[in-house]
Amino acid sequence: xxxxxxxxxxxxxxxxxxxxxxxxxxxxxxxxxxxxxxxxxxxxxxxxxxxxxxxxxxxxxxxxxxxxxxxxxxxxxxxxxxxxxxxxxxxxxxxxxxxxxxxxxxxxxxxxxxxxxxxxxxxxxxxxxxxxxxxxxxxxxxxxxxxxxxxxxxxxxxxxxxxxxxxxxxxxxxxxxxxxxxxxxxxxxxxxxxxxxxxxxxxxxxxxxxxxxxxxxxxxxxxxxxxxxxxxxxxxxxxxxxxxxxxxxxxxxxxxxxxxxxxxxxxxxxxxxxxxxxxxxxxxxxxxxxxxxxxxxxxxxxxxxxxxxxxxxxxxxxxxxxx
Ligand code: PMV
Numbered sequence: 001x002x003x004x005x006x007x008x009x010x011x012x013x014x015x016x017x018x019x020x021x022x023x024x025x026x027x028x029x030x031x032x033x034x035x036x037x038x039x040x041x042x043x044x045x046x047x048x049x050x051x052x053x054x055x056x057x058x059x060x061x062x063x064x065x066x067x068x069x070x071x072x073x074x075x076x077x078x079x080x081x082x083x084x085x086x087x088x089x090x091x092x093x094x095x096x097x098x099x100x101x102x103x104x105x106x107x108x109x110x111x112x113x114x115x116x117x118x119x120x121x122x123x124x125x126x127x128x129x130x131x132x133x134x135x136x137x138x139x140x141x142x143x144x145x146x147x148x149x150x151x152x153x154x155x156x157x158x159x160x161x162x163x164x165x166x167x168x169x170x171x172x173x174x175x176x177x178x179x180x181x182x183x184x185x186x187x188x189x190x191x192x193x194x195x196x197x198x199x200x201x202x203x204x205x206x207x208x209x210x211x212x213x214x215x216x217x218x219x220x221x222x223x224x225x226x227x228x229x230x231x232x233x234x235x236x237x238x239x240x241x242x243x244x245x246x247x248x249x250x251x252x253x254x255x256x257x258x259x260x261x262x263x264x265x266x267x268x269x270x271x272x273x274x275x276x277x278x279x280x281x282x283x284x285x286x287x288x289x290x291x292x293x294x295x296x297x298x299x300x301x302x303x304x305x306x307x308x309x310x311x312x313x314x315x316x317x318x319x320x321x322x323x
Contacts, residue, residue: 001082001118002048002116002119003046004114005046005321006044006109006113006116006321006322007042007109007319008044008109008142009038009105009141009316010037010102010105010141011035011140012037012175012280013032013033013278013280014034014229015232015233016237016278018193018240018243019193019196019203019207022157023194026133027132030151030214031149031210031211032210033146033148033217034146035145036140036168036317036318037175037315038314038316038317039311039316040093040177041092041094041105041109042090042091042102043091044088044090044106044109044112045090046116047086048082048084049086050084054070054085055073055085055087056085056088057070057090058088058089058090060091066088069088069090069134071133072111075130076114076117076118080120086114086117092105103134103137103138103189104138104141107135107141111127111134111138111142112321125163127142128142128161129157129160135189137149137189139162141319143162144167144168144315144317144318145169145315147162148214164318165218165221165222168317172314173291174288174291174292174293174297175289175294175313175315176294176297176298176312177286177310178285178307180255180285180306180308181255181257181283187251187281189280189281192253195247196247200246202242203243205243206242206243213232213235216232217236226274230269230275231276233278234277241253241279253279253280253282254283255283257307260305261285261307264301264304265287268297268300275287275293298310298312
């Protein structure tokens, strides 16, 4: 056992994951495709410490209840045949809990650091499956570049893991994030998904149509066909939000600035700029751009009323140890 640090990038789904086939094992109802980001990352240090009475978890320096972090450590300890409590220090270089996928980078970094701390030799597949137990989207942050998550079919969930589709440098798209609100979101993705599954008449249609979107997106990525990727990604994001809006009561994650950014992105694309939008369970807008278009998109999104901050980043590597 020793102290270990790992980093992982946030990821943004282009074909979204929304809904579970098994809530206990956190198994997705359908697959998803994402891009892992270079600039939005979590760094996590796991320190096994026999003098601690129980696990302690600090997020950006503030102590939190260990909750799902403790549950993940329990799994790693069981695999290693250990019982030592740990201190976990995790830092995000972006706003937490506001729809910027902090749970994805967080659990991917935790699993990677924890496995090292307990000297577990586990494959990326296995780390992806473990990260999924913390947060469905975290399974994808184990890998870099373009990543696909499989829904799997097995009851034990062992085939519900992610795999890489294309390396980050093979198609170095740029990603602009427009922050339209810095506080935490009202309804977390776990509760929002359950509520949509239970009450939205559009949920079955959403699940039924994901496979076709995955096929379209996969082909677009392999062919580096930006127009096709733009079309299917915006469709997937809007369709996911349609299923949320049709829940009872409806989940409205957008604010006026979110909508202003969506229109601005569409206007840019009509004008010939290679850019499309996507929005997760929060009000932030992510604009995915062809290489070289990022700065132009930043200028336009910065000018939208209600936009607090704009960041630009690229595609990055999967989760890894930090020496
Ligand atoms: O991994 P979770 O439970 O935070 O869910 C993520 C859900 C979305 O971000 C809205 C979509 C996705 O595929 O990342």
